[in-house]
Amino acid sequence: AQSVxxxxxxxxxxxxxxxxxRCNYSYGATPYLFWYVxxxxxxxxxxxxxxxxxxxxxxIKGFEAEFKRSQSSFNLRKPSVHWSxxxxxxxxVGQNRDDxxxxxxGTRLHILP
Amino acid sequence: xxxxxxTPKYLVTQMGNDKSIKxxxxxxxxxxxxxxxxxxxxxxxxxxxxxxxxxxxxTVPNRxxxxxxxxxxxxxxxxxxxxxxSAVYFCASSRQGGDSPLHFGxxxxxxxx
Numbered sequence: 360a361q362s363v364x365x366x367x368x369x370x371x372x373x374x375x376x377x378x379x380x381r382c383n384y385s386y387g388a389t390p391y392l393f394w395y396v397x398x399x400x401x402x403x404x405x406x407x408x409x410x411x412x413x414x415x416x417x418x419i420k421g422f423e424a425e426f427k428r429s430q431s432s433f434n435l436r437k438p439s440v441h442w443s444x445x446x447x448x449x450x451x452v453g454q455n456r457d458d459x460x461x462x463x464x465g466t467r468l469h470i471l472p
Numbered sequence: 473x474x475x476x477x478x479t480p481k482y483l484v485t486q487m488g489n490d491k492s493i494k495x496x497x498x499x500x501x502x503x504x505x506x507x508x509x510x511x512x513x514x515x516x517x518x519x520x521x522x523x524x525x526x527x528x529x530x531t532v533p534n535r536x537x538x539x540x541x542x543x544x545x546x547x548x549x550x551x552x553x554x555x556x557x558s559a560v561y562f563c564a565s566s567r568q569g570g571d572s573p574l575h576f577g578x579x580x581x582x583x584x585x
Binding site (some may be wrong): 400 | 476512513514515516517520528530562564566569570571572573574575576577578579
């Protein structure tokens with residue numbers, strides 16, 4: 360069955376520190392991969408997406424993610440976090456235009472001043 | 473201009489009542505969705521429509537009935553509300569299916585008492 364795993368429910372980092380949020384997927388073929396961010400009381404906003412090509416993708420707000428087929432991973436990174444990055448982050452996977460996008464359970468990011 | 477707008481933002485009602493949530497998108501997308509986010513932030517797809525046609529129906533109780541009068545609108549009607557229906561309901565749209573990013577509304581927080 361198709362699945363998306365975000366192993367960390369909560370992550371706490373200090374402001375200015377680097378960040379990596381993990382995402383692993385289980386799909387039959389090369390998936391379409393997404394990272395979304397949800398601020399409190401808001402809907403989800405797309406940070407970045409991977410469809411094909413360069414396995415390192417750049418997104419908004421200084422985020423990037425790397426697709427590693429051998430590890431079935433699509434980890435999200437940021438070199439230096441800001442207090443405003445505190446939010447819930449969701450990894451999501453889709454396969455083709457007739458398929459649905461499914462979400463991981465999310466990782467809550469806390470930022471220490 | 474709000475790309476995906478849903479109303480109301482908050483909905484508080486008693487068990488057994490019937491309520492509706494409305495959603496509209498001005499992005500020109502062909503596909504619209506309803507997602508349910510539970511108290512643990514888990515996002516689960518409920519329905520998707522492509523150009524007014526039901527594509528995905530994820531084992532949702534038949535008390536939930538989506539209606540798409542045109543491809544820019546997808547409403548959700550819920551009959552005989554139960555306590556377990558309390559959640560945040562998100563409307564989303566995309567150009568097509570699993571290979572296109574989702575654009576989310578800001579959610580409707582439904583509380584059933």
